[in-house]
Amino acid sequence: MENLLATISTALPNLNKSEKKVAAVILDDPEASTQSSIATLASRSKVSEPSVNRFCKRFGASGFPDFKLKLAKSLVSGVRYVSSAVELEDTSDEFTPKIFNNSIHALSLVRDSINASLVARVVDQLVQARRIYFFGLGTSAAVATDAEYKFFRFNTPVSSHHDPLMQRMLASAGGVGDLFFCISHTGRTKTLIETAQLARENGATVVSLTAPNSPLSQACQWALELDVPEDTDEYLPMTSRIVHLVVLDVLATGVTLRKGEEFLPHLARIKNSLKPTRFSQD
Amino acid sequence: MENLLATISTALPNLNKSEKKVAAVILDDPEASTQSSIATLASRSKVSEPSVNRFCKRFGASGFPDFKLKLAKSLVSGVRYVSSAVELEDTSDEFTPKIFNNSIHALSLVRDSINASLVARVVDQLVQARRIYFFGLGTSAAVATDAEYKFFRFNTPVSSHHDPLMQRMLASAGGVGDLFFCISHTGRTKTLIETAQLARENGATVVSLTAPNSPLSQACQWALELDVPEDTDEYLPMTSRIVHLVVLDVLATGVTLRKGEEFLPHLARIKNSLKPTRFSQD
DNA sequence: CGTTAAATGTAGTTTTGTTACACAAATACT
DNA sequence: AGTATTTGTGTAACAAAACTACATTTAACG
Incomplete structure (x- = not known):
């Protein structure tokens, strides 16, 4: 305890x-x-x-x-309340901090357990890749989309895909230089595992962000295995996708740092491109 | 400080x-x-x-x-290191905890500042709605998608949309009973604000998840205004979408609790439906 | 160079925490 | 059931830590 x-x-x-x-x-x-x-x-x-x-x-x-x-x-430390499990009788000021605490707690656990040198090696792979595909299904589909929105900044062609058939076809067409990044909380989704194996057989780099010792992590060369506390109740939202998003933030940061100082103006340009779409700050 | x-x-x-x-x-x-x-x-x-x-x-x-x-x-408290700003010279074991800490820090700030009774009232609106639309652009598009994946469980028709023209058309077609949930970190995206106004003129319920005192929050009847620490550097990932996701978790939890105990088997059924897609746990 | 104000230290006082020991209660054993 | 032993609790003396008032030093400015 x-x-x-x-x-x-x-x-x-x-x-x-x-x-x-x-x-x-x-x-x-x-x-x-x-x-x-x-x-x-x-x-x-x-x-x-x-x-x-x-x-x-x-x-x-x-x-x-x-x-x-x-x-x-x-x-x-995160868990301010003795129990952080949401109860059916909870009022909004009771369950609200609990949900936050669950996510905070999950993040601090992963922060303290994540393998930083593995992070560095995955960053290497991302930097070297000629093309990056983010694959996810269900909740992880949104994570994959988010990753695409983040990684497009690096000039390497990126895309995210939520359709298992599309994923399979892309994996079969892929080869050396392609990086397939598979995201799955459970690591047990059959089609995704098969797709990962297919991509690997074709010589592509396959990275996964998933649960420890899962079939998916075993099917990949590089597995970021995260011990996220399981959702205890049916009606509790998943904390794992929050953790996944932050890990992808970490990877994106790693790539940015690798690109070095001369790359920062490029990022600033992208950021500024949005100005005309917004009402000015007053 | x-x-x-x-x-x-x-x-x-x-x-x-x-x-x-x-x-x-x-x-x-x-x-x-x-x-x-x-x-x-x-x-x-x-x-x-x-x-x-x-x-x-x-x-x-x-x-x-x-x-x-x-x-x-x-x-x-989250920020274990004196400075949590990522430096260009940081190695993977330096920047990794920093990114985590930034998210943890943002979450605890919002946890301690969020208006729980407003959460309860927004939950009311979500429960009462005949139909729910989640709107977001850019990074918030992924948040909207995630929200759709979460809220479809409640039997109320839900959809998420990333296309500003589609958003506009839906808003113009909407009316009493429709709930438009607009997600934006800045709250200054012109098209989204116009869409919100349009929906409101038609008598629909309009909720926003955005920055305090922003044009978007003023355009909505219900505004969940979050004070998320701004991203100081160009190359730091956004923490706001993490916070948004957790707030949507909170709202989804609120709706679930409102539905009561008899609703839990329904959630369990949805969860079990995924079993055949996975390799069994051994 | 002298005056004054700010900064730092000394010594004594007060508060706070700890330890040793004695008493009381509960349990076990004859 | 009565005695022994263990376990729990409180009292009082002790030790340590923190604070305050005051003295001394140092620096700043005319």
């Missing part, structure tokens, strides 16, 4: 009387607890100061100040 | 001698600073304890312990 508040609330039943009192006061208003001294917290919980101190040590802190520090950190 | 570490590093030149020494020690290893006492920090900075104390107060803390708390929080 990584969140102190969550740890406390799950351990709650196993605590003894005075520890329960302390836990209740802390869970009731963690923010206030980080501000108060051991004396005030003790009196508010109606226990002695050493009891509070023992409570802190039980939860892995070296003492009270250390505990407060850990508590303060856990308040910030 | 909201990040303590960033605040310190920008204020660095304006500090006097001993404060500079303290700042240097803290910036060098903030994590260690949160662990140490005022005495150790003073000796490590080669200044007196009161100097450290004064340093803390200068940065808005009530004293040293409060300062440590704030410092600890700022270490967690």
